[in-house]
Amino acid sequence: MTGLRERKKQRTRDALIRAAHELFITQGYEATTVDQIAEAVEVSQRTFFRYFTNKEEVAxxxxxxxxxxxxxxxxxxxxxxxxxxxxxxxxxxxxxxxxxxxxxxxxxxxxxxxxxxxxxxxxxxxxxxxxxxxxxxxxxxxxxxxxxxxxxxxxxxxxxxxxxxxxxxxxxxxxxxxxxxxxxxxxxxxxxxxxxxxxxxxxxxxxxxxxxxx
Missing domain, CATH: 1.10.357.10 (Tetracycline Repressor, domain 2)
Incomplete structure (x- = not known):
């Protein structure tokens, strides 16, 4: 069974993916920054990079x-x-x-x-x-x-x-x-x-x- 900590990490990861995809769709991939993705989820840029290397990976x-x-x-x-x-x-x-x-x-x-x-x-x-x-x-x-x-x-x-x-x-x-x-x-x-x-x-x-x- 997945532990509480792992479930929390998965929820954060999925939230970043959803936010990134919504931004990519509405304003374009190139125009979207990592800062915007992190801000949409209310986490730091540092948190984003705990889960993904770059925009390409999250996309x-x-x-x-x-x-x-x-x-x-x-x-x-x-x-x-x-x-x-x-x-x-x-x-x-x-x-x-x-x-x-x-x-x-x-x-x-x-x-x-x-x-x-x-x-x-x-x-x-x-x-x-x-x-x-x-x-x-x-x-x-x-x-x-x-x-x-x-x-x-x-x-x-x-x-x-x-x-x-x-x-x-x-x-x-x-x-x-x-x-x-x-x-x-x-x-x-x-x-x-x-x-x-x-x-x-x-x-x-x-x-x-x-x-x-x-």
């Missing part, structure tokens, strides 16, 4: 939590499952319960608006890409371990993960362009994009495989 905290849940779920998939099937099943499993996990930190509506800010802010796009590259390498290493291949000699784990991550990124940009996207919209668009990965690589392009617009 991407929830995204990092979601990424962590995906990685953890992937490690629990059956070891004899095809890697692409594992990635897809992990995606489905991660969506389940995601609204509750996010809602424990920030209101879901606030998270979706922040998602749009991330997709439209160059500094955050770059930072999120760095985090994604770290996740991709971890997934590729896990696939190599599960399939028994040498990742330094066999490029397939990294190729598969790069293709999957590229599709996820494209779906994220599409959702970010929507003015009133919901988590359900994000799930629908992301799943549709992933469903199109196979056809995009191998199917007859003369046939329309359907729309996956927001």
């Amino acid at each position: 991407l905290f929830v995204q990092g939590m979601v990424t962590g849940r995906f990685q953890e779920a992937f490690r629990t998939r059956p070891i004899d499952e095809h890697p692409m099937e594992s990635l897809r099943h992990t995606l489905d499993a991660t969506w389940d319960g995601l609204s509750l996990a996010i809602g424990e930190i920030v209101p879901l509506e606030l998270h979706m608006k922040m998602w749009q800010v991330i997709e439209m802010t160059p500094a955050l796009v770059t930072a999120n890409l760095r985090l994604s590259l770290v996740m991709e390498e971890k997934l590729a290493m896990e696939i190599a371990r599960r399939t028994g291949v040498d990742i330094d000699r066999d490029p397939r784990p990294r190729v598969l993960v790069a293709a999957f991550a590229g599709v996820m990124s494209a779906a994220g940009r599409q959702v970010g362009l929507c003015g009133d996207a919901s988590l359900e919209t994000a799930r629908r668009v992301t799943n549709a994009y992933v469903d199109h990965l196979g056809p995009a690589l191998s199917a007859d392009w003369s046939r329309d495989h359907g729309s996956c617009t927001v």
Whole structure:
């Protein structure tokens, strides 16, 4: 059971995240200062830096939590499952319960608006890409371990993960362009994009495989 002190620290952390996201949404990421975030929660700048290294970290905290849940779920998939099937099943499993996990930190509506800010802010796009590259390498290493291949000699784990991550990124940009996207919209668009990965690589392009617009 989480102790009182830990719960208090978590409440302060979550309050800083909520305040930061509200400021990023209303006045922009670049225009927001650490002092403003701390002031909104009535804590000192020093307190802010006990929890976060910089604005970038607080902006991407929830995204990092979601990424962590995906990685953890992937490690629990059956070891004899095809890697692409594992990635897809992990995606489905991660969506389940995601609204509750996010809602424990920030209101879901606030998270979706922040998602749009991330997709439209160059500094955050770059930072999120760095985090994604770290996740991709971890997934590729896990696939190599599960399939028994040498990742330094066999490029397939990294190729598969790069293709999957590229599709996820494209779906994220599409959702970010929507003015009133919901988590359900994000799930629908992301799943549709992933469903199109196979056809995009191998199917007859003369046939329309359907729309996956927001």
